[in-house]
Amino acid sequence: MPAARHLSTLDRLLVEAQRALETTLGDPPPARPCPADAPDPVLPPPARRHAAGLMRINHVGEVCAQGLYFGQAAVARDPATREHLLHAAREETDHLAWCAQRLRELDSRPSLFNPLWYAGSYAIGMLAGLRGDGWNLGFVVETERQVEAHLDEHLDSLPPADERSRQILRVMKDDEARHADNAERAGARVLPPPIPQVMALASRFMKLVAYRI
Incomplete structure (x- = not known):
């Protein structure tokens, strides 16, 4: 069996x-098929724009999750923690693809600020990640719990006829809960104040911007 290739600093930069x-x-x-199998409803323009705004927020959330997990994995000290983060990121790629597909179905687009x-x-x-693997996993838990909460809000706020978007968000919510549970079992530390509050404030700002742009 060939030995694993050692990546140089340049290799790692190119991968990132x-x-x-x-x-x-x-x-x-995506690695998994999109869970939305309900018919695509004919929504009036205001409801369609609202559904698209919510799905754009969720798409941005997955962009942020990818950035967070890849950044954490880049400096994780324990190989098991690194693999935990990369596995979660792979599942977040499914979410990213599903949200992008739903945005296209709603005749909309992702946020223009995704690179930022x-x-x-x-x-x-x-x-x-530089604070240590316990903090690394603690950020996973706090991030996923906050995402679960806003997915609940979106499930309530979506137009009643938009079952396709709901089917996607339900599977995403189950995945996020599992990521948080796995991180807790792996030794996550509880983040002290004001870190969770700052994260929630940043999330509110992101949602306000991403809903429209």
């Missing part, structure tokens, strides 16, 4: 650049 481009400007394929969202999340992920 490719991940960033695929996440923000590409169209990475990714870059900021990647930087936060690296800072979290």
Whole structure:
């Protein structure tokens, strides 16, 4: 069996650049089929714009999750923690692809600021990772719990006829809960104040911007 290739610093930079481009400007394929199998409803224009705004927020959330997890994995000290983060990121790629597909069905587009969202999340992920693997996993738990909460809000706020979007968000919510549970079992530390509050404030700002742009 061939030995694993040792990546140079340049190799690692190129890998991270490719991940960033695929996440923000590409169209990475999902590993799982899209869970939306309900008919696409004919929504009146205001309801369609509202559904698109919510799905754009969720798409941005997945862009941020990719940036966060890849940033954390880049500096993770324990190989098991790194693999945990990369596995979660692979599942978030499914979410990213499903949200992008639903945006196209709604005749809309992703956020124009996706490269900025990714870059900021990647930087936060690296800072979290540099504090140690317990903090690394703690950020996973807090991120996923906050995402679960806003997915619940979106499930309530979507137009009643838009079952396709709901089917996607339900599967995403189950995945996010599992990521948080796995991180807790792997030794996540509880983030002290004011970190969760700052994360929630940043999330509210992102949602306000991403809903429209």
